[in-house]
Amino acid sequence: MFLEFFGLREQPFGVSPDPRFLYLGSGHLEALASLYYGIEANRGFLALVARPGMGKTTLLFHLLQKFSPTARTAFIFQTQCNSREFMRFLLAEIGIENDVQDLVRMHEQFNRCLVQEARAGKRFIVVVDEAQNMDASVLETVRLLSDFETPQAKLLQIILAGQPTLADKLASPALTQLRQRITSLSGLSPFSPQETAGFISHRLHVAGYKGPALFSPEALDLMAEASEGIPRQINNYCFHALTLACAMRKRTVDGGVVRQVVNDLDISRFMTDVEATSTLSQLRSQMNLSPDPVLQVPGSHFEGKDLVEGKDLGKPVLASHKRAEDNLSPAEAQQHMQDVSRLLRTWRSG
Numbered sequence: 001m002f003l004e005f006f007g008l009r010e011q012p013f014g015v016s017p018d019p020r021f022l023y024l025g026s027g028h029l030e031a032l033a034s035l036y037y038g039i040e041a042n043r044g045f046l047a048l049v050a051r052p053g054m055g056k057t058t059l060l061f062h063l064l065q066k067f068s069p070t071a072r073t074a075f076i077f078q079t080q081c082n083s084r085e086f087m088r089f090l091l092a093e094i095g096i097e098n099d100v101q102d103l104v105r106m107h108e109q110f111n112r113c114l115v116q117e118a119r120a121g122k123r124f125i126v127v128v129d130e131a132q133n134m135d136a137s138v139l140e141t142v143r144l145l146s147d148f149e150t151p152q153a154k155l156l157q158i159i160l161a162g163q164p165t166l167a168d169k170l171a172s173p174a175l176t177q178l179r180q181r182i183t184s185l186s187g188l189s190p191f192s193p194q195e196t197a198g199f200i201s202h203r204l205h206v207a208g209y210k211g212p213a214l215f216s217p218e219a220l221d222l223m224a225e226a227s228e229g230i231p232r233q234i235n236n237y238c239f240h241a242l243t244l245a246c247a248m249r250k251r252t253v254d255g256g257v258v259r260q261v262v263n264d265l266d267i268s269r270f271m272t273d274v275e276a277t278s279t280l281s282q283l284r285s286q287m288n289l290s291p292d293p294v295l296q297v298p299g300s301h302f303e304g305k306d307l308v309e310g311k312d313l314g315k316p317v318l319a320s321h322k323r324a325e326d327n328l329s330p331a332e333a334q335q336h337m338q339d340v341s342r343l344l345r346t347w348r349s350g
Contacts, residue, residue, distance in 0.1 A: 001246075002242045002243055002245070002246035005246045006209065006211070006214065006242065006246070006251075007208070007209060007210065007211060008204075008207045008208055008209055009207055009208030010207050010208065011207065011239075012203040012204050012206065012207035012209070012238070013203060013234075013235040013236075013238040013239040013242070014235070015232075015235065017055075017057040017058040017060075017061050018058070018061075019058060019061045019062035019065050020206055021058070021202070021203050021206050022055070022058050022059060022062045023195075023198060023199040023202040023203065023231075025189075025191045025192070025195040025198070025199070026189075026192075026195070027187070027188050027189030027190075028055065028059060028188055030186070031048060031059065031186035031187065031188055032059055032062070032063060034046075034184050034186045035048065035063055035159060035184070035186060036063065036066065038157075038183065038184040039063075039067065039071075039123065039125060039157045042123075042154050042157065043154075043157070043183040043184060044146055044154045044156075044157065044158065044181060044183060045143075045146060045158050045160070045178070045181045045182045045183060046157070046158070046159045046160070046182065046183065046184045046185075046186070047159070047160045047161070047166070047170070047182050047184070047185045047186070048060070048159060048160070048161040048162075048186050048187070048188075049161075049162060049163070049164060049166055049167050049185065049186070049187050050163070050164075050187055050188035051163065051164065051188075051230070052163055052232070053230045053231060053232030053233060054188040054190070054230060054231060054232075055188065055231040055232070056129070056161050056162075056188065057129055057161075058231075059188070060075070060127050060129065060159065060161055061075075063127075063159075064125065064127065067123065067125060070122060070123060071122055071123035071124065071125050072094065072113075072117045072122050072123070072124045072125070073124075073125045073126075073127070074090060074093040074094050074124075074125070074126045074127070075093065075127045075129065076089055076090060076093060076126065076127065076128045076129065077129045077130055079128065079129070079130045079131055079132075079133040079134045079138075080133050080134075081134075081138065082135070082137070082138060083103060083137055083138050083140075083141040084101060084103060084106075086134075086138050086141055086142070087103060087106040087107070087110070087141065088106070090110065090126065091106060091109060091110060094110075094113060096109055096110075096113065103141075107144070107145075110145070110148075111148050114148050114155040114156055115155070117155075118155050123157060124155060124156050124157065125156075125157045125158075125159070126145070126156060126157070126158050126159070127158075127159045127161065128142060128158070128159065128160050128161065129161050129162070130161070130162055130163075131160040131161060131162040131166050132162035132163045132164075132165040132166035132169065133162075134169075136169065136172070136174050136175055139169065139175055139178055140175070140177075140178065142158065142160070142178070143175075143177060143178040143181065145158065146158060146181055160182070170182070189229075190228055190229030190230055191224070191229035191230075191231070191234070192224075192229065193220070193221060193224035193225075193229075195229070196220065196223060196224040196227065196229055196234060197215075197220045197224070199231065199234060200215060200220065200223070200234065200238060203235075203238075211251075212252075213252070214242075214252060214253060215238075215241075215252070215253045216252055216253065216254045216255060218254065218255035218258075219241070219253045219254055219255050219257065219258045221255075222255055222258040222259065222262070223237055223238065223241075223258055226258070226262045236265070237258065237261055237262065237265070240261045240264065240265065241253045241257050241258055241261045244257050244260060244261055245257050
């Protein structure tokens with residue numbers, strides 16, 4: 001393990017959503033502020049939508065931690081369920097265990113708890129994570145919870161958090177009433193290269209690192225490019241980079257270490273020929289290119305007439321000299337897959 005080698009007190013790039021490690025880039029700070037003030041203003045329904053790996057759960061744990069002295073909170077993550085199961089999960093989360101199957105009685109139990117907390121001067125906050133997995137009928141059950149209120153204020157604040165497919169569901173006509181009740185909709189954007197470096201530095205600091213810069217400037221640039229600024233991917237690359245650097249007895253993670261890690265974690269190395277051909281064909285179609293060409297990378301074994309005229313050939317382009325389905329040697333096949341991977345990364349970043 002690399003903790004002792006680098007003088008770390010704990011794992012800086014773990015997978016658990018520990019709010020101590022939350023790093024607030026500009027997008028995360030804006031989303032946190034929107035959720036915080038939405039709860040402060042008793043706005044009822046709030047929503048947080050972001051791609052996988054963007055740190056939604058960590059941010060939500062941090063938010064609930066901020067309100068823990070003045071609010072009763074519940075965090076629901078079992079979202080592949082029916083309405084009865086959802087209500088049982090909710091009641092269990094707030095310490096009410098029972099075998100009641102009747103939805104009306106479960107609502108009554110929950111309402112009594114809300115009233116009790118309101119009389120004690122406390123807010124009640126329910127976070128539903130991975131809400132994109134919920135059926136429309138269960139989301140309707142969640143909507144009905146918002147009906148618990150007094151003439152003066154809402155008794156319950158609800159945050160729906162999920163991936164972009166949650167927005168697709170909320171946009172459906174069947175959930176119009178729920179969508180109309182959502183008073184704040186927030187998202188999370190990927191980190192910039194500067195924020196990626198700040199994210200890595202922050203997590204190392206929280207984990208107890210006190211030495212000189214552990215990642216070289218080149219390593220940080222490569223990390224930002226490879227991870228696309230997605231926190232979960234940054235964590236994964238950093239964990240493997242520290243592991244490899246430790247095995248090589250290197251005190252600094254340099255560009256060579258990061259390149260090796262990115263290559264080791266490149267899923268395209270394990271794609272089947274059929275999947276690789278399908279992926280490349282889809283890419284050609286989206287780029288409005290001929291269906292026949294294969295990759296042309298300066299310095300590679302593929303040579304031929306360039307199909308993109310007047311373009312800077314410093315980036316991978318397509319050529320028509322040799323077809324991917326021709327008989328390739330194992331070495332050529334491996335090179336072809338690497339070329340496909342490079343083109344995909346260039347296309348995505350462009």
